[in-house]
Each structure stands twice: as structure tokens, then as C-alpha cells.
Amino acid sequence: MNPSGIQLFLKQNFDIQTVMPLIVVAATALLVLLLEATIRGKSRTFLTAVSLVGLGVALLLTLFNFPGAKQSSFYGMVRTDAFAQFFTVIALAAGSLTLLLSANYLPKIKSDTGEFHALVLLAVCGMILMAIGNDLIVLFLGIETMSIAMYILCGIRVDAEKSNESSLKYLLLGAFASAFLLFGIALIYGATGTTNIEALINSGGVLYGISGIKEYQWDTGAYQFAETAAQYFFILGVAFVFLGFAFKIGAVPFHMWTPDVYQGAPTSVTGFMAVGVKAAAFAALIRVFLGIVDFGDLYSSNAIAYQPLMDLKDVLLGVIWLVAVLTMTLGNLSALIQTNLKRMLAFSSIAHAGYALVGVSVALRLSGDDRDAAVGAVMFYLLAYMFMNLGAFGVVIMMNRGNDEGEHLHDYNGLASYRPLVAAAMAVFMFSLAGIPPTAGFVGKFYIFSAAVSAGTVEGYGLYFYSLAIIGVLNSIISVYYYLYPLRNMYFVSAEREHKVELRPLMSASILISTIFVLWIGVMPKGFLSRALEGAKALFFG
Amino acid sequence: MPLELLQLAATASQTAAGSGLPTGRMLIWILLFPLIGMTIWGILGKRLRRETVGTLASLAIGLSFIFSLGFFLAMLVREGHGAYTYTYYTWIAAGKWFSIPFGLRFDHLSAVMALVVTGVSTVIHIYSIGYMRHDHAYWRFFCYLNLFVFFMLMLVLGDNLLMMFVGWEGVGLCSYLLIGFWYDDRNHPAETNEQGTGNAIAGKKAFIVNRIGDFGFVLGIFFIFVTFSLMTNDSAELQKAYAGAAKQLHVTDVEQITPLKFSHLKAIIESWPEGSHLPVMVLTLIGIFLFVGAAGKSAQIPLYVWLPDAMAGPTPVSALIHAATMVTAGVYMVARMSFIYVEAPTAMMVVAGIGALTALFAATIGLAQNDIKKVLAYSTVSQLGYMFIAVGVGAYAFGIFHLMTHAFFKACLFLGSGAVIDFMHHKQDIRGYGGLRKYLPITHITWVIAAYAIAGLPFLSGFYSKDAILEKAFEFAPHGMHWFGYAVFGMGLAGAILTAFYMTRVTALTFWGTPRIPEEKLATFKKPPGTMKAALVILAFLAIIGGYINIPAWWSSDHKGGQYFVTWVQHWTKDKVAEERHFVQHGGAAHDEKAGHDEKAGDDGKAQNDGDKEAAEKPHKEGSEVHEGMSLGMLAFLLTLLSVGVAVIGVAAGMAKYGVKKTGAVPPAEGEKLTPLHAMIKNKYWIDELYEGTLVDPIHAGSKYVLWQGIDVFIIDAFVDGLAWFTLRIGAWVRRLQTGLIPVYVIFMVAGLVAMLIYFFAYGILEMPTFFIKGGGK
């Protein structure tokens, strides 16, 4: 191989640029651990600063030095397209905001350790892997990297029983779901002969897996049976993989862990989980399932298959339709009666996953511009959701004074009278979560539901998509009740006693950034949306 | 001449700077300065010193003014005086046919408005530094005032109807906030509080009456979209018009044309295909709906009732918002949409008719008011009526001209009244004034200048604008009905007499004669600070020279030479009167042209063609009859003489009754018996009571007893509460699923998976036989 050939080979398969943000974040995580060991006893603010610098560098690399569109590297293991870029930005931004929020919060809950920073950074690594992963192996590793870090983060308050319990629940249920995911991946691998999503589509719709195995003997010498078995395995694998992702995004009925874990975890971790984990899981879900339905299309065009595989899109639409409806409705109904704000936000995050699933269902069923619009809407929604939700959790953190105090709804009584700016920020976030203009949440919901409505104009799918949009809007109405409840307490109920709310600089900065973005996205959504649409368009192969 | 001088100055400054002209992108700065100011005062104002807030707030608006001026000068030196436009981003986009840009448009019309708004605002901000010096909520005042300027500029500079509407609502909000600025009546007795209405109630009234108007405005916008969007109307004519508009606007794709954008809508209407008719009925409806909005904002009959009450706000607010800028937004809007009104003569008739009625009606009320600000308020309503006469008879540029001069002299009058009120310890009754010229000499001089400007005495700005409006009204003949024009003219003339009379009355009672409170007491009163005087002098100066940028046509030989201002504004507005005059002067030729055109266009229907011809001929014939044997310049000159005459008569009558002798006549005190006519006028024709009795009270009662305590409580609330209760019950039930036990959660997950698999298998159940027999395969 001549030198230039080697260079080309390296460029194609070991292009370090494609994983540069990942490397920066991982290196920062290790550095933080090292610093923690060497500078023990000093202020942890320094570690926060180091971590933020690392995340900032990675963010700059992602924004300005991201490899060109649709580039895959490491033998197709990662793919750095605009879609990956978008979700990498979300992961990095969520990590940064979380660290900002935690800086003044950790001492209060007596968990001010350097590991916290390192673990957040490692979780961000996992999320980036999920954003750029183009192979089920990489996605699985990403999910596990992220999840293992999150298991520990949930239980970082070693002496608090609730935190412990949250950690254990997350660990057991998460590992359980991961096992299904892994088993599903194995089955898909067996059916198709590959774990690579790009290879799956490039196969031209042939099940290369066990269907070609000659040694395999069945009584009647069933080469054809092997093909059918492969179809079975494929369907089964799809169902298992869906369970794995649905667990991470907290979709009904795989959502039961969410409120408990969210409530028990330290609040900044809760915020991080609600936005970061969810966004990364949606990234993986969209990439994998769009690949799978594309494969299903190709397959059914050149082979007669088992019916669910022939109509894979419709089958999946049925599943996701029901899951989306249940997720929205159950999330909102459960949130209605909560008196703990953190738990309420946990249920609300379930509901928001439901709204995003509406977009996913459209994307899975349709193709072309409709699909781009729906995927773009979901991406946009997740971005908007990140800012508004982290902002809301930020206010909860600000109200916190070490134990569970500041989480109950009546702790917010009369906040507007003694902390008007904090109350105003909370109002912005609540309005945004409820989807009231001119906030980001409104625009996000608007794009999702308009994607559903325009999908409803497709012949034969009106019932599915119109009903989704209508149920979504009805759910939004229900949600207004519980989002406005804290506002009522803040503005119309007088305080029995004033909580000591400290406006610490880093925490305030985080909330301020969130507020600005919520309003910015709400007033000028076009730029963000066009980036999301760019990502959606970059997603498809070929 | 001034135009050339300005051009020279602009060129000089440009070469001095050595750089190119400003780019359209910089337009946003005109809006940003007030917005930044508003934000800072809103957040930090409480902690800053009063002088700092006042000075910097004035500076923010001053910078806006300088930027506007810069753009104006740049337009002057630019090739073809082209407008500055810039689209920053797509504000709202939904689907293919609905896309609203966030764009600014600094063209000939909005340049004038932006200069007037920022210029007058700067002066009034400076004045407010002095006037509000004792107020504890100083920072809040400047915060609102800066916010107002921001919204007003958005209204003026926005390049589409929706941005205009945002500005429209925004200035309404600021108006509400500032009328009720002294919402706590205990600390701040209302400046105008005759019926014991609180300041907050006055604000509420303004807000609610404006909502009625806004409803019309919104309907107008909806109608425009429905009529002129290809989304809702894909008729062949509209498609042709779009194609023509695309050519005119130099855009490649008709999808880029959005009918809510002024320039695009204008292009669509102007490129309406020949041979087909514009939907005149719809245009008339649009025109009337838009005018309902304008009538609300600009206080025209029947929605004028809020403006006099709005005087409850601080006087600088009355000067800026309720005299010079916000209330003229309706006039601006009609001028902006002039391309619709010229196609809808009936809508024009409505505008001109209401304007004339208001001009006369409000002037009569002004005769008998004893509160100095109330007189000025009714005078404002009346002058707004004149502006609507102008835009109604199609003389849009003249309407804008009067808008500008009125901004100068009425702001000057209000600020003068503010100085008087400040001096007199917040007493507003002119029966308690008298002889103040000795104590407030500068206020007196500026007041007299402005009062005579509004009265229409020659060589002051008001004369040039009002005279021109009346002249145009005289020539107005919608549908060939000349009597309408004459009636409007007559009412305008009568209003002018009354204006001259009541302005003389209030001047005499305030400044002349002998003081009606002891002189030794007056001597102890504090004189206004320098900032207030400076503002008065600037505005009085403008009230003198403001008229000279557009001298009457008959002063120059070619009937056009002196009309710099009108020519400038007519870059945008379609001046119907100008065309008609042209038509009258060269009647025959124009007629032939028109007829030929009709024949060319009307191949499709003979009967229709005939009708057109008749309609086209009619005005020409009557026009010829009326003006036969008299040159146009001669007619204009006579009309001018007439209006000067009535102004002089009005002033003389006022002098005779109130100005002669040392004391003059003083209006009867409260409780004295009045003649029925006097009582009627003084009580404003009992219109407020009429509205109260016929509309407000019944609606209030109906709302309270039927809608609220009946329908709302018993039906809607019961239903909603029941629904909420039901939903909460479901929530409580769902909650019980959340047991907190890991095995239960696992069961749910497994159950979900099993359900999914069952669904898959059930879906494939029909396929089962083939599965055993042959399977798939390639």
C-alpha cells in the first residue's frame, strides 16, 4: 500500500476528527478524576471550571469543526452527520448546564465530590456515542456508558435512603431493559448478518443472517424455513430493541421507573436525566428505527415475507401510536395529582416523551419531506425541552436547602413577592412546558402537531395522525392545570414564611441561559428549526 | 429648495464620513435603543439616580432619532431615493403559503413617521426629566415611555400587517400602563377626574374601547389574507396578479410573495390583470374594517370616548401618546393601505364622512370645557378628524402632512399645559387661571404660537396643512357625488371656526387678563425647570417652520413646485385627488385615454363595457361643469382665503368674548345655571352617559347576572369542574399503579412486551399457513 493509500485508508476508517468531541470529553473526565485525587480538600469549583472548559472545547469543536455531512468512519461504526451534530450539541449543552446547576447544589446535599463531575462527563460521552453511533454495538455501548454513569449519579447521596433506592431501582430496571436490548440486537444480528445500520440498508433488503446457513438442517431441509425464521427473529428483535429504547425515553408501559428514580435522585441529576438521557435515547431510537423501516421497505419489495415484516411501517405505527397516546395521557394524568414538584416534573417528562413520540410515529410511517419535517420537529422539540426543563429543575435546585425542602408545591407560596426574578424565570419555564407562546415549548409543540396534521392528509392515515394531534392537544390542555399550579402558588398565595433562596452566580447563570434560550427559540425558531431540518435530511442514507 | 439643501448636506456629511451609505441591516438599531433602554430601566432603574435614568432614556431615543435621520439623509442621496428594507428572519412560518418575515421597511412614508415619532419623543423625554422630577416611580415612567417608543417604531417600521399589529397592540398596552400610571389615586389625585373616575378606570376604558377597534383591524387582516392568498383563493385573476407581482418585485417564485407584506400586497393589487375587476366589495369591507381599527386607535366617532379620559395620565404622556404619535397610528395605517382605499370609494366615503363629523363634533365640545387638558383632548380628536378627512378624500400625503404639523403644535400645547399645571400645583381648571403670561413668559409665547398654528392663521404650520386638506375635500367627489365633498368641506370649515374660537378662549382665560388667584400666592409658586422650557421652545420653533416644507401649490408657478413633502410621501401613497385634478385639467385627453383603455380591456362583455364608460365619463362631466371657467390655481387661492377668513373670524370672536378688557368673561362656575345649549355641549352631549346607559350597563348586568352567575357558574363551571374532578379521579387511580415496587414495574414492562408481541403475531396470523408451507425466499 503506498503512502497516500495508507493516508486515505486512515482517513476513511480512523478519522480522529469524527470522534474528537468524544475524546475531549472523556479526557476531561479522566483529568477531573486525577485532579480530584491530587487536590483533595480544595474547592470543587475548580473542578467545575475544568469540566466546563472541556465541555466548552468539545462544544466548539462540534459546532465549528464537525466533519462534513454524512461522513462515516471507523468502519462505519460512527457517522458524523448533521443529525449527530445536533444531538451532540444537546448532550454537551445539557452536561454544561447540569454542571453549572450542581456547583452550588452539591455542597448543600453533602455530595461535593470530584467524581460527580467525572461521571457527568462520562454520561455525556455515552450520549455523544448514542448520537454518532451508526452501529448497534456502538449504540449499546453508548447507552451503557451513559446508564452506568447515571446509576451512580442517582445514588451519589450515599447517606440518603431515597437516593439509594432511586439508584437501585434505576440499576435493576435499567439493566433488565438493557438485557432485552442486547438480546434484541443479537436477534437482529442473527437475522440480517450485521449490526451496522448503514450496512443493513445497503444490503438491498436481503436477510443475510442465518438464512444462508447451509449446515443448518431441519427435518425437511429447510433453507426456506431458515429465511422465515430469520424474519421471525428480525421481528422479535425489533420488539426487544424497541423495549430497550422505550425504557430509556420513559414511554408507557416502560415508564414506571421514571418518577421514582427522578424523585430520589439529586435534583440536578434528575434534570440531566430528564433531558440528556431522553434526547440521546431519542437520537438512537430515530436512527435505528428509521434504518429498520427502510430495511423493511426494501425487504418487502423483493421478497414475500411474514406479514408484520411486510407491513413493518404500519405495524410499528400501530405500536408507537398506542405508546404515544398512553405516554402522553398517563404522564399528564399522573402529574395532575402530584404535590411534589420534582415528581410532577418527572411525570411531565413522561408526557413530553409522548409528544415527541407523536413526531416519531409520523417519521416512521412517512417518507420524503414529511419524514424530514417530523424528524426535524422532534429534534427541535428535544432542544427546546432541554432548556425549559433544565431551567425548571434549576429553580427547584435554587429553592432546595439540603433535604427535600423546596420540592413541595407549597414551598413556592408567595415566591414572587420576595424573589420576583426567580418567580418570573419559573413562570417562563412553566409556560414553555405548558406550550404557551411566545416560548420554545409552544413552537416545539406546534411543529410536532403540525407534522402530525400534515401527515394526516396522506391517504388512509387521517384517522391515525389527526387523532394523535387531537389527543396531543387535549393533553396539552390537561397539562396546563399542573404547570400553572406552581405559578398560582408563586403569584397569588402569600408566603407563610420566606425561604432563603440564594442567588449563587453559577446557578443563576444556568437559569438565565435557559430563560434566554427558551424565549429566543420561542420568538425566533427559524434558525434552530432549519438546523434541525438539516439534521433530519442528513439522516438518510444513499 | 429645502430638498436640495438637505441633499447637499447629506452628500457633504457622507463625503466627510468617507464611508458608504448605511445598510438596511442597521435599521434594527432604531428599534433596539428604546428596547435596550426599557430593559435596563425595568431591571435596574430603581437603583439608579433619577437624573441618570431620565438623561439616558432621552439619550436612547435621541440615538434612535439620529439613526432615523441618518437613514432619511441616506435616502435623499441615494439613487432614486430608494427605500431601505431588510428582512431579518422568518418570524412565523406555517406551510407553503403562510410566512411572515420579521422585516423592517424604511420608505418614504415610514421615514416621515419615524422622524416624527423619534423626534417628538426625544423632546418629550427631555421635558419629562423636569416634569416627573418629584415622582417616586420615575424609573417606571421612563421604562414605559421607552417601551412605548419601541412599539411605536415597530408599528411604523414593520414591513407587514402582523408586525404592525404587534406594534399596534404594544402601544395600546403602553397607553394603558401610562394612563393608569398613577393608579394609586390616594397618592395621586387624578389630573382629570371630573366624574370621580379613577386613573386606573380611565386606563381600563381606553383599553376596552381600543379592543373594539382592534377587533375590526384583525378582521381586516383576516379578510386581506383570505382574499389575496393563493392558499385560500386560487382564482385565475389572483394567479395572474401573483405572476405580475413576482415580476414587479423581482422574485423568482410566487411562493415568496406573502400578501400580508405591504409591498407585496401593493404589487398584487397593482398587477391585477387587465380586463378583470378587483373584488371591490371585499376591498370596501376590508377598508371599513381597517378603519374601525383606526377609529379605535385614533379616537374617531363612535370610539372617541376614551381619549378625553386618557388625560388622567401624566401630561407628557398626553403629549406624546395621546396627541402626537399613538393616536395618529390610525391615520398612518390608512395611508399605508392607501392602495386598497383608492380602489374602494365607498370605504373612502366612510373614512372622510366620519372624519368630518368627528372634526366638527369634537370641536363643539371643546367650546365649553373648563379643564385645560380636556380642551386639548377634544381638540386632538377634532384634528384627528381632519387627518381622516384628508386620507378619506384620497389626499393621503396631506393627511400625513397634517399629522406631522399637528404633532409639533399639539405636543407644544400639551407640554405648555403641563408647565401651567405644574406651576399651578396640579390645578387644571382654567377658571382658576388667568394672567399667567407674567409668570410663565416662555410658556406663554410658545403656547400662543402653537395655538395660532392650530387655529390655522397664516404663516404658521397648521395653516399649510389644514388649508390643503380643506381644498382637497372640496374637490372630493366619490362616485361622482360632488355634494359629499362640499359637505365634508363645509363641516371642516365650521370646525375650523370653532377651533380658532376655543383656542383663543383657553389662551385668554389662561394667560391673559388678571390672575384669578391672589398674586402674592402666585409669586411663591415654583417655575418650571430648564428642561421643560427647552422642550417648549423646540416644539414652538417646529410649529412655525414645519409648514414650509410643503407650501400651497398656487404659490408656485407650476402648481407642484413647493410641494416637497407631499411629493416625497406620494412615493408610496396613491393620491387619488392628484390624479383627479390631472383628470380635470386635461379632461378631454384623459377621458379619451380612459375610454380607449376600456374598449381595449372590455372585449368580454359589451354591457359591462358600456357601464364602465358611463362611470368613467360621469365625474369628468360634472367636474367640468363645476370648475368651468375658473383656473385651478384661482380656485385654490379662493379656498385659502376662505379658510384664512374663518380662522380670523374665530380668533376675533374669541378675543371679543374672552380677550378684551382686563378680565374677560369667565365661564360659569360649577352648579350655576347654564343655557340648555351650553349645558349640552359642556356635558359632551351626554355621550358617555348614553354609552353607559345603553351599552355598558346592560352588558355589565347581562354579564353579571346571566353570563356569570347563570351560565358560567351553573353550566360551564359545573361542567368544567366536573370534568376536572373526573380527570383528577382518574389521576388518583392511575397513581395507585405506581406502587414503588420493582417487581410490579418489571411486570408492567414484560406485559408491555408481551402485548407488543401478541400484536405482531396477531397481525401475522393470516400468514401462518404460508409460513408452514413455503415461507418466503428469493
Place this chain on the structure above:
Amino acid sequence: MMYNAGLFQYLSLAGVLFILGVFGVLWRKNAIIVFMSIELMLNAANLVFVTFSRFMASHPDGYVAMQGHMFAFMSMVVAACEVAVGLAIIVVIFRNKKTIDVDDMNLLKG
């Protein structure tokens, strides 16, 4: 005839192991045993991977799929990490609560 364990047998074994794991998670109360059941499920998946990989080695199109082997190693590493973290968490809980019965973990509910 010599009997060779074929694809079917391996997959059946994996399936049985997986289902055993699921039932273990459902029925056992001790957190450590629940955790072991999950490991069982992961190992079942690994077995599936290796089986497929091994049997695909002689694909008619000459398609060689070694990812399965790699995947098995990766998931073993992941499982090891999970065990490390999981045991640590369980130890902490035992220190605080003196029990690791999953039915006692219901502070958070509703």
C-alpha cells in the same frame, strides 16, 4: 449418524436462559439474586451472538460476520462494569437499610 448440536439447539438454550432470567427478576426478592438473573439474561444474549456468528461463518455468499464475537466481548465488559456498580449500590443500601429485599424499596411511590 453423529449428532451435532446445531443452531436450533444453541438458540433454544439461549432462549431458556433468557426466560429463566426474566422469571428470576420477577420472582426473587433478594436484590443480588435479581441482579444475577439479569446477568443471566445478558449471558443468554451473548450466547445468541456467538451462536449466530459461529454459524454464519460459512455463508454462501462468502459473507463473514465476526461482529458477533466482538459483540460478546463488549457486552461482557459492560456486564462487568454493571456488576461492579450494582454491587456497590447494593452494599450502600445494605449499610443504610440493613436489608436488600427489593420489596422494601418503596419509599418512592405514588
